[in-house]
Structures are given as C-alpha cells and as structure tokens.
Amino acid sequence: DAGVTQSPTHLIKTRGQQVTLRCSPKSGHDTVSWYQQALGQGPQFIFQYYEEEERQRGNFPDRFSGHQFPNYSSELNVNALLLGDSALYLCASSLDRDFTDTQYFGPGTRLTVL
Amino acid sequence: QQQVKQSPQSLIVQKGGISIINCAYENTAFDYFPWYQQFPGKGPALLIAIRPDVSEKKEGRFTISFNKSAKQFSLHIMDSQPGDSATYFCAASSAGGTSYGKLTFGQGTILTVHP
Numbered sequence: 001d002a003g004v005t006q007s008p009t010h011l012i013k014t015r016g017q018q019v020t021l022r023c024s025p026k027s028g029h030d031t032v033s034w035y036q037q038a039l040g041q042g043p044q045f046i047f048q049y050y051e052e053e054e055r056q057r058g059n060f061p062d063r064f065s066g067h068q069f070p071n072y073s074s075e076l077n078v079n080a081l082l083l084g085d086s087a088l089y090l091c092a093s094s095l096d097r098d099f100t101d102t103q104y105f106g107p108g109t110r111l112t113v114l
Numbered sequence: 115q116q117q118v119k120q121s122p123q124s125l126i127v128q129k130g131g132i133s134i135i136n137c138a139y140e141n142t143a144f145d146y147f148p149w150y151q152q153f154p155g156k157g158p159a160l161l162i163a164i165r166p167d168v169s170e171k172k173e174g175r176f177t178i179s180f181n182k183s184a185k186q187f188s189l190h191i192m193d194s195q196p197g198d199s200a201t202y203f204c205a206a207s208s209a210g211g212t213s214y215g216k217l218t219f220g221q222g223t224i225l226t227v228h229p
Binding site: 004035048058094104105107 | 150155158159163217
C-alpha cells in the first residue's frame, strides 16, 4: 500500500521565480492538505483540497495556490518566490468520510530560494 | 486562540526512562489531538491521537493523557529507547467544526535518548 509521495525531493530556485510541487495521496484517500515547515518549527497549514476545490486556507498570501486533479493528486504553486519561502513543504492526505482528521504526511519537498 | 504551546523545547532521557512532553491549547473548539514523530529529513509520522471524550489513550509504549478542563494534553513514552530520538510535535484541530482539516502544530520537542 503506497503511502503519500511527493516530488521533487529537493529544489533550488532564485528569488522571483515560480515553483510547482506535486503530491500523490495515500491509496484510498481523497483529501490533500499542504503545510510549510521552516527549519526548527512545526508545520504551518497552507490549504486543503477536496473534490478539486480549496476547502480550507491558512494565513498564506495569494502567491500560494494549488490544484487537485480528478485522481486526487495535487499541486502546490508558489509565485514570485521570496527568500523566506525556503522551507520543507509537506503534503498530507486523509479520507473525508473518516471524520477524524487523521492526516498522513509525505516525505516533503525541500525548497531552497537563493 | 489558534495556538498550541509545546514544552519542553528539548529533552534528554536515559535509555529505559520515561519521556514526557506537554502541550496546552486555547481554542475550546479543538476536538482532535494527534502526536507526530519526525526524524531528520523525513515527514511527520502519526504516533497516536486522542479525542476529548477520553482522558487517556495507550498504544504500546506511548500514552496520551488529556485534561479537558486545563486544556492540556501530554505524551508519555515509557521505556524510552535510543531509536525514539526524534522531534515530536503535538497538534490539534476542530475535526467536527469549521477548521476541519487544519492541523495546528506545536513548536516541537527534540528528544534525545542516551544509551
């Protein structure tokens, strides 16, 4: 049973560029959440996608956007990158009908902005 | 009101000892409290979770104690092993409310278990 997978593993960009990160949820899951984890900090919620729509959003600017595809996979897009966007980006999947908010995390994508 | 405060920031325990990590929250709408374990370079892994209708939940060497009136919950790791050395995060969400799906995390505790 495949867990949550993310790609790429590492990414280096320069300020002002745009980046797309990808996530495939755990088999059987239909909901994808994205988190940003700065070094030495706990993950911060960016947004959650369900039925191809953004259902919840954290305190992140519009430069952060996402998409969910019919197969439940998801993308996170960040425009106009800033140095402060350097972080580990985590994807978590869950099952909406579960009603327990149990989320399983992928290994993350380490983004470095120079 | 959305914060979850975690302590201590770091913890050193001898092999076989008990590790205790504490968390406090303010939002009374929170009704789901998971603990995650994270190793360097890896994503957080769900360890154990509790709902406020019980005061304690045990799974193997891991126990969550929950105090609803004090708005506090804690993780106890019995018979701590060097392999338990990792960063531990508490989290909370309102699974039955408007913030369903939004986990709010504590700042993390770096646990080191000496052999």
